[in-house]
Amino acid sequence: MPKILYLKASPRGNESFSNRAAEAFLASFLAAHADYQAETLDLFTATIPEFRAPASQAKYAVMSGKAPTGEAEQAWKAIIDAINHFKSAAAYVVSAPMWNFGIPHRLKAYIDVIAQPGLTFSYSPQTGYTGLVTGRPIVLVLARGGAYGSGTGGEAYDHQAPYLRTSFGFLGFKDIRTVLVEPTLAAGPQAADAALAKAIGELRTLATDPTLVKA
Ligand SMILES: Cc1cc2nc3c(=O)[nH]c(=O)nc-3n(C[C@H](O)[C@H](O)[C@H](O)COP(=O)(O)O)c2cc1C
Numbered sequence: 001m002p003k004i005l006y007l008k009a010s011p012r013g014n015e016s017f018s019n020r021a022a023e024a025f026l027a028s029f030l031a032a033h034a035d036y037q038a039e040t041l042d043l044f045t046a047t048i049p050e051f052r053a054p055a056s057q058a059k060y061a062v063m064s065g066k067a068p069t070g071e072a073e074q075a076w077k078a079i080i081d082a083i084n085h086f087k088s089a090a091a092y093v094v095s096a097p098m099w100n101f102g103i104p105h106r107l108k109a110y111i112d113v114i115a116q117p118g119l120t121f122s123y124s125p126q127t128g129y130t131g132l133v134t135g136r137p138i139v140l141v142l143a144r145g146g147a148y149g150s151g152t153g154g155e156a157y158d159h160q161a162p163y164l165r166t167s168f169g170f171l172g173f174k175d176i177r178t179v180l181v182e183p184t185l186a187a188g189p190q191a192a193d194a195a196l197a198k199a200i201g202e203l204r205t206l207a208t209d210p211t212l213v214k215a
Helices: 017-032 053-063 070-087 105-114 161-170 189-207
Strands: 003-008 037-042 091-097 121-124 128-131 138-143 176-181
Touching: 003 017, 017 037, 017 091, 017 138, 017 176, 017 189, 053 070, 070 105, 128 161, 138 161, 138 189, 161 176, 176 189
Parallel strands: 003 037, 003 091, 091 138, 138 176
Antiparallel strands: 121 128
C-alpha cells in the first residue's frame, strides 16, 4: 500500500493555519486515492537523530569515500534509519509556518538529517550533484503572518518557500507544489480566514489532480 508522509512542522496543533490546510489536503487526497495510507511525522514531538559532532564526522567520512567508525558509525546508522523511513513514502505533504523569514528549526534539523551523500543525493566531479529521491510529488503548505507571494512586494524576504523548494529539489524532487496561506496575522482575522479557505480550495483541487499521482 503506497504511503503519503505528512511532515508536520507547526507545533500549534489545530490553531495552526498550515496544519489545518495540510490536513484538509490529506483528507481529500485519501478520499481520492483509496489505495494510499497516511503517516504523520510531527517534527516537534518525534525523536529525530541529533546532527552533532559524530554525525558530522560520519558525513565527512562518507564524502571522502571512507566508512564511519565508532560513535560516527552509530550516528550514521540512526541517520540511515531516518532516511529509510523518509524514503518509504510515495508522496509527501509538508505543513510549515514562516518563522523569522525561514522555516522552524525542527524542520531544518530534519532536512539536515535526511540530506546525505550516497543516500538521498550523489556527487561526482563529472556529473555534479544528483538527487536520489525521484518520481514522487511533494506538496508544501506554507503559512505566513505577512504576505510574501508573487506581487506582494515581500518576495525578497521569503526564505521559506525558496529554501524548501531548493532543498527538496536537491534531493531529487521534481514535482513540487506550493500552496500559501497568507497573511494569517497582518491583515486581521477575517483576511486570515479567507486565506485559509482559499488555500484549502486550492489544496482540494490539487488532491484530485490526476497529474499529482499517476494511477
Ligand atoms: C517564532 C515565530 C516567528 C515568526 N516569524 C514570522 C516572519 O518572519 N514573518 C511573518 O510573516 N510571520 C512570522 N510569524 C508568524 C507566523 O508565520 C504565522 O503566525 C503563521 O500563521 C504560522 O503558521 P501556523 O499558523 O501554521 O503555525 C512568526 C511566528 C513565530 C511564532
